[in-house]
Amino acid sequence: MLSHLSRNAGPGLRTCAWVGVLVILALNLRPSLTSVSPLLNDIRSSVGMGFQMAGLLTTLPVVCMGLVALLSAQVESRLGEGRGIALGLLCILLACAVRGLIDHSLLLVCSALLGGLGIALIQVLVPGLIKRRFVGHVALAMGIYSAALMGGGGLAAWFSPRLASAFGDWHVGLAVWALPAVLALLLWLQTPWRAAQALSADQRLSRFIRNKRAWTLALYFGFSNCGYMAVVAWLPAYYQHLGWSSQNSGALLAWMTLFQVLAALGMPALAQRMRERRGLLSVSLLSQLLGFSGLLLAPQQAALVWMALIGFGLGACFALSLILSLDHLQAPQAAGQLAAFVQGFGFLINALAPAVGGLLRELTGSFAATWLLMVVCITLMLALTQRFSPASYWRINTNAQQPPSTAACG
Template sequence: MRIRFWGWLVLVALGLNLRPILTSISPLLDDIRLSTSMSFQGAALLTTLPVVCIGLVALCGSWIEARLGEGRGIALGLLCIFLACLARGFIADGNVLLATALLGGVGVALIQVLVPGMVKRQFVGCVALAMGVYSASLMSGGGLAALLSPHMAQAFGHWQAGLWVWLIPALLAALLWFRMPWHRPQALAQRVSFKAFVGNRRAWLLAIYFGFCNWGFMTMVAWLPAYYQQLGWSQQASGALLAWMTIFQVLAALSMPVLAHRIKDRRPLLGISLGAQVIGYAGLLWMPLAASAAWVGLVGFGLGACFVLCLLLSLDHLHDPRAAGQLVAFVQGFGFLINAIAPSMGGWLRELSGSFYSTWLVMLVSLILMLLLTLRFSPASYARINHPGQPSGAS
C-alpha cells in the first residue's frame, strides 16, 4: 500500500513538470518580446522548439529505453527541466531563451517517452485510471504555470521571475523519484526496430490522429492570451483564461478514463471530445467576447479528453507493455512534430492577417476532418498493428 501511494504521488509529480516550460511563456509574451526584441514568429519558437524536441526524442524512444532505462532517463529529464528554468532566471536574452526551450523540451520528452510504458508495467489493472491521473497532472501543471507566472512576474517586478520559479517542482519531483525503487538499475528493455512501426500504416494513422486531435493545445498555449490581450484583456486576465481551460482539461482527463475503462470502443468518447473542441473553436472564431469562458472550457474539455483517449487508443493496440510503450513513443513522436507546427503557423497567420481569426478557422477545419477519421478506429481494427518484429499489418 505504501509503495502504491508513493507510486501515485511520483506519477503526479512527474506530470506537473511537463507543461510549465511551455505555458509560463504565453501570458508574459508581450513583455518578453519587448525585452528581447523578438518578433511574433521568433517568440513562437519558445513554444515550438520544446515540442519539436518532444517529437524527435520520442522517435528515439526504444533506443532511450534500451540505453538509459526508466530510472536514469526520467532523472535526466528532470535535470534538464531544472537547468532550463534556472537559466531563464538569470539571463534575459532571446537566443538564451531559445536554448532553454530546447533543453527543457529534451527533459520533457525524456519523461513523456518513458512514463506510458512504466504505467503499463507498474499500474497493472488500473492503466486507464493511471493514465488519466498522469494526464490530469500534466495539464494541471500547465494551467498553474499560466495562472501564477504573471503574478510572480508582477510581484518581483520582472518577467523572469515568472519563468525561473518552475525549477522548484522539478527539484521536488527528483527527490520523490529517488525515493522509489523504479530509479534503481534494472534489466534494460530490448531495443525494438524503428522500422517495425515506420512500415506500419496503422502506426502512422495513429500518429497523424494524435497530432491533429491535440495540436490545438499548442495553439491555445501560444496564442490564447495574446488573442484576448488584443481584444483588450490584461495579462493576468488572459492568463487566468488559460488556467480556466486547464480546469476542464483536468476534469476530462480524470473522467474519460473512468468511462473508457468500461467501454472497449473508444470512438464514441473521441467523437464527444472532438465535437466539444469544434464548438469551442467556432465560438472563439465568431463570438469571442459573448461567452469566452464557455468556449475556452469546451476546448479545454475536448483537449484533455483527446490527449488521454489517444494514448489509451495507442496502448490498446498491443498487449506487451514494452511494445505498447514504444508504439506510444512513436505515435507521440510524429504527433508532437505535427503539434510543433501550430504555434509558428499561428504566429505567421497573425503577422499576415493582423488577427488570430484565421488560426481558429484552421483548427476548426482540421478537427472536423479528425471526426471523420475517428470512424476507422473500431476495436476489430486493432489487429492491424502486429507485435514489433512481425510483418506489418495492412490498413
C-alpha cells in the same frame, strides 16, 4: 523512503505511492511552456522578439518531444527508466533556473530547447512505466497522469503573471518553476528504478515504420491535440490584443486547464469500463469544434464557455488517444514503443501549430486564421475516428494475418 515502501508495503499502498510519483512527474511537464504565453508581450518588448521567433519558445520544446520520442528505443536501452527520467528532470530544472538570469532572445530559445529535451525524456518513458506498474488500470492511471500534466500547465499560466507582476520582473515568473523540478528530482532519486534493458527486434520503434495503423494513430494524436499548442502559444496574446490584461488572459488559460483536468480524469474512467473508444473520442472532438468555432466567431461574448469546451475536448483527446494507442499491444515494452512512435510524429505535428499561428498572425494581423485552421483539423479527425473499432486493433501486429481472439485492452 519510496524504495523501502516498495519492498515492505502492501500492493494498495505501493500503488498509491506510484500514483504520487506519477503526479509529481507530470506536474513538471508543462510549466516551462505555459508560463511563457501570458508574459509573451512583456518578454517580446524586453528582448526585441518578433511573433515568429516568439513562437519558437513553444515550437522547439514540442519538436524535441517528437524527436526524442522517435529515439525512445535508444533512450530505453542506454539510459533506462531511472536515469532517463532523472536526466529529464535535471534539464527542466536548469532550463527554468537560467530563465531567471538571461535577457537575450537567442538564449531564451536555447532554454526552451533544453526544457523540451527534459520533457521529452520523461514523456517517452512514462507510458511504459504506466503499462507495467498499473496492470488492469492503465486507462485510469493514464487519466491521472494526463490530468496532472495539464494541471501543472494551468497552474503556471495562472501563477506566473501574478508573480511577475508582484516582483515587477517577468524573469521571476519563468524561473520559479525550477522549484517543483527540484522536488520531483529529489523524490525520483528515492524511487526504485528499473534497469536499462535492450529491446528485442519486435519491440523496437522501427517495427512500426511500415505499419499503416501506427501512422494513422500518430496522425490522429497529432492533429486531434494540436489545438493545445496553438492555445498555449497564442491565446493570451489573442485576448491581450482584444484588450485583456496579462493576468486575466493567463487566468483564462488556467480556466481552460480546469476543464482539461476534469476531462482527463473523467473520460479515461469511463474508458476503463469499455473497449469501444470511438464514442468518447467523438464527444471530445465535438467539444473542441464548438469551442474553437466560438473563439473564432464570438470571442468576447462567451469566452469562459468557449475555453471550457476547448479545455474539456483537449483534456479528453490527449488521454484517450494515448489509451487508444496502448490498447493495440499487450506487452508493456512494445506498447510503450508504440506510444513513443505515436507521440513522436504526433508532437512534430503539434509543433507546427505555434509556428503556423505566428506566421498567420504576421500575415493577417489576427489570430482568427489560426482558430479556423483548428476547426478544419478537428473536423477531419472526427471523420477519422470511425476507423478505430476494437476489431481493428490487430492491424498494429505487422505479422498478423487475422484478428487475435482477444484484443489488447487498457
